Amino acid sequence: MEMNPIVEEALQPMPVTLFFFFIAPLLFLFLLSRLRPDPPGTGQASKAIRRSVPPADGVPPHGGGVSSPDVARQVLQVQDHLFSNRPATIAIRYLTYDRADMAFAHYGPFWRQIRKVCVIKLFSRKRAESWESVRDEVDSMIRTVASSTGSTVNLGELVFALTRNITYRAAFGSSSHEGQDDFIMILQEFSKLFGAFNIADFIPWLGWADPQGLHERLAKARSSLDGFIDSIIDDHMHKHKTRCHKDSDEDQEPTTDMVDDLLAFYSEEAKVTESDDLQSAIKLTRDNIKAIIMDVMFGGTETVASAIEWAMAELMKNPEDLKKVQQELSDVVGLHRRVEESDFEKLTYLKCALKETLRLHPPIPLLLHETADHVEVAGYSIPARSRVMINAWAIGRDPNSWSDPETFKPSRFMKENVPDFKGSHFEFIPFGSGRRSCPGMQLGLYSLEMAVAHLLHCFTWELPDGMKPSELDMDDVFGLTAPRAIRLMAVPTPRLLGLVY
Numbered sequence: 001m002e003m004n005p006i007v008e009e010a011l012q013p014m015p016v017t018l019f020f021f022f023i024a025p026l027l028f029l030f031l032l033s034r035l036r037p038d039p040p041g042t043g044q045a046s047k048a049i050r051r052s053v054p055p056a057d058g059v060p061p062h063g064g065g066v067s068s069p070d071v072a073r074q075v076l077q078v079q080d081h082l083f084s085n086r087p088a089t090i091a092i093r094y095l096t097y098d099r100a101d102m103a104f105a106h107y108g109p110f111w112r113q114i115r116k117v118c119v120i121k122l123f124s125r126k127r128a129e130s131w132e133s134v135r136d137e138v139d140s141m142i143r144t145v146a147s148s149t150g151s152t153v154n155l156g157e158l159v160f161a162l163t164r165n166i167t168y169r170a171a172f173g174s175s176s177h178e179g180q181d182d183f184i185m186i187l188q189e190f191s192k193l194f195g196a197f198n199i200a201d202f203i204p205w206l207g208w209a210d211p212q213g214l215h216e217r218l219a220k221a222r223s224s225l226d227g228f229i230d231s232i233i234d235d236h237m238h239k240h241k242t243r244c245h246k247d248s249d250e251d252q253e254p255t256t257d258m259v260d261d262l263l264a265f266y267s268e269e270a271k272v273t274e275s276d277d278l279q280s281a282i283k284l285t286r287d288n289i290k291a292i293i294m295d296v297m298f299g300g301t302e303t304v305a306s307a308i309e310w311a312m313a314e315l316m317k318n319p320e321d322l323k324k325v326q327q328e329l330s331d332v333v334g335l336h337r338r339v340e341e342s343d344f345e346k347l348t349y350l351k352c353a354l355k356e357t358l359r360l361h362p363p364i365p366l367l368l369h370e371t372a373d374h375v376e377v378a379g380y381s382i383p384a385r386s387r388v389m390i391n392a393w394a395i396g397r398d399p400n401s402w403s404d405p406e407t408f409k410p411s412r413f414m415k416e417n418v419p420d421f422k423g424s425h426f427e428f429i430p431f432g433s434g435r436r437s438c439p440g441m442q443l444g445l446y447s448l449e450m451a452v453a454h455l456l457h458c459f460t461w462e463l464p465d466g467m468k469p470s471e472l473d474m475d476d477v478f479g480l481t482a483p484r485a486i487r488l489m490a491v492p493t494p495r496l497l498g499l500v501y
Contacts, residue, residue, distance in 0.1 A: 067394040069426040080434040085370040101291030113282040133169040156487030160305040167300035173257030303363035306483040310361040352410040362430035365393035401427035459492035
């Protein structure tokens with residue numbers, strides 16, 4: 001793309017001129033946006049999405065936002081192959097070992113094969129260990145709540161600990177949670193760095209100056225991850241060698257975790273082919289394995305925890321819907337036992353309530369894409385490498401697709417021909433759609449259903465200190481996800497009969 005002569009001329013003077021005419025105003029506006037008070041009752045995510053994404057249905061040149069289901073279909077289905085790349089900041093490229101993971105790798109042979117590995121090996125229903133970790137950790141959470149009945153429980157912290165334990169155990173095979181606190185600190189620093197404003201992303205030649213001190217933080221964060229996961233990989237490799245040299249008459253295969261499954265593809269050098277035989281089609285380096293594990297931990301912890309907390313908050317905010325869900329649980333399951341997996345197909349209203357939660361609070365409100373080539377959509381000509389945001393949050397609240405879109409109404413999903421979230425109805429895309437749809441959707445949904453069903457079936461819940469449902473704060477926080485701004489607090493009372501807990 002040829003630079004505008006006016007812009008080219010403006011860049012010629014000394015850096016001090018550039019600072020006063022461009023950088024200073026940019027920083028001033030950025031700081032002003034941080035300091036400006038929020039209107040009462042308006043969530044940060046809601047405002048940020050409205051500010052970041054133009055309300056028009058089309059995609060403006062050089063990137064922008066899509067808030068129309070029809071245009072989303074063009075981007076995610078009709079021309080999906082041209083929108084399947086991911087944009088990445090300097091921090092993201094560095095912390096993912098230069099896109100060695102699945103989430104930020106550009107579309108191509110490597111991405112196709114690594115997605116197969118994730119779908120077939122890591123998130124498959126055949127991988128019983130992942131689903132077992134959900135059931136075990138939900139049981140542990142219910143015991144924790146049962147020991148606190150009559151007292152105020154921080155549900156937000158409770159469900160974050162739940163999803164953290166599930167993901168940590170599935171990834172590393174440790175039910176003792178040893179070293180988990182250290183790893184969570186690494187994750188939190190990564191999350192901050194992913195979202196940090198870096199002026200070098202906009203003015204690359206200023207990167208050497210590093211006015212924000214990000215270089216040192218990035219190096220320290222990745223070094224911490226290297227030390228933590230390298231030791232786990234070494235431990236897994238040692239155990240594998242020990243098993244191979246051990247004579248055993250047992251036919252039963254040892255229990256494996258995600259690190260074991262990824263090490264089955266390990267090689268000193270990366271290799272990718274288009275072979276149908278997955279084992280020979282791709283070889284992963286240590287950097288690939290570390291980056292993919294980070295994808296799993298990020299994708300499986302905060303997103304699912306946020307969905308669980310929002311579901312509980314929406315139902316407490318709407319007590320009539322809460323009564324319907326709990327009455328359904330009583331009718332289908334009874335008050336003499338816990339919820340089992342076979343019950344879910346009969347829990348229609350519960351599933352409707354969870355769908356309505358995902359409509360109003362998609363796990364990832366903005367789906368980021370980048371064009372691989374020049375493309376035309378909705379009459380707009382979009383250059384290669386343009387960044388396009390699919391506004392799943394706004395699409396789920398589109399008044400042209402949903403009646404009374406801002407209201408929590410699970411009953412809307414009881415009607416025929418209502419959009420579903422499996423990716424083919426573009427009015428409702430909480431997990432994305434097309435090539436870049438969430439590969440862990442089934443495991444995430446299973447965790448969501450198991451957690452909410454058990455919390456609602458095992459206990460009745462009241463807001464603390466006499467708070468009325470209408471007083472419950474429903475603001476959110478803008479980021480990669482959009483969790484509640486204030487953790488949900490509630491008081492549980494046992495609901496089941498006998499020693500079920």
